[in-house]
Amino acid sequence: MLSKELVAASTVPLVLSVLAKGETYGYELIQRVRELSDGRIEWTEGMLYPVLHWMEREGMIESEWRKADGARRRRYYRLLNKGRKALRNEQQQWMTVHATLMNLWKTKPRLI
């Protein structure tokens, strides 16, 4: 399980990365993240929506209500150019942390 801080920090890059593969709605987005992390990333699902709305307000993504099966509606989210830029930025930062940790841990594997 991830710590609360790490969950908070990784939500935006995860959302951006999932949306980079194509538009989707909140529930499906959470399912994707759960599958891809083998169930190790568990969100309090309601918390995703404020993040999505904030990202929309920042112009990273846009949303649209669409008819789902029957009378129900779903709100679909799509990545915008600003979001793509933000994703590249996030990728660089996470890769920096990742590469540094890997370098450190490679040299002293027995300490883990």
Add this chain to the structure above:
Amino acid sequence: MENETAFDLTSAIRQWRAHLAQWPNFESAALDELESHLWDCIRDLEGRGLSQEEAFTIAARRIGPAPVVAAEFAKINGHGVWIDRMLWFVIAWLCVSAFESFRSVLASGILFLLPFGTHVFVRLVPLIGAAVVLASLIRRNGFGARVLVNLSRRPFMLAGSFFLVQLVPEVLRYMGQLGLLRGTAFYEDWGLLAPFHGSAEIVGLALDAPVPQLFTSNLLSLTIWIIGPLLILILATRRLRLARQ
């Protein structure tokens, strides 16, 4: 109803939604979205063989406790309430200005309409300007709305810019009175600042008083003019929010 059980899913969901709606941080669109999520989750769990009641309980738990989710929404919507209030304030203010401009066009413009000089067009400028700004504010993603939303992220900047907009014509006029600016009467002739001028008259700004009185009485009437509508708007939005639930 497909399966007749003691558990009524529709009413359970309605209750769940009403429970969330107690927190003022949820807009109705956000509630719609959470409800849509709940439905997806319930259908999913039912597909895996859970009963309706079990599916509902688990789905609601996954979404999270209402106060926690509400707190997250509050973080991003805290300004939202103020954006709403300020938006209505600005719209009201622009309406007054546009009306005043219109009135001044009627009052003086029409007299010159028969000779039909450029004068009339120049007087129409603030009216057209106000109409454009209004239209752009009312459209949800219009330019005006976006500027306002960006400004209201920093409440001080918003307050400051309003103050400046109110202040500029008064300063011009004041400088004209002191004779610091030769020919400042231009804006009165052109009617370019007629909206501001008009709103100043409506609020009862004392424009012809001597210097110290000018400052104090204007400050007083500006304060009343700003606080009054704000209070009304705060009360009105509370009302609206209650009515929506």
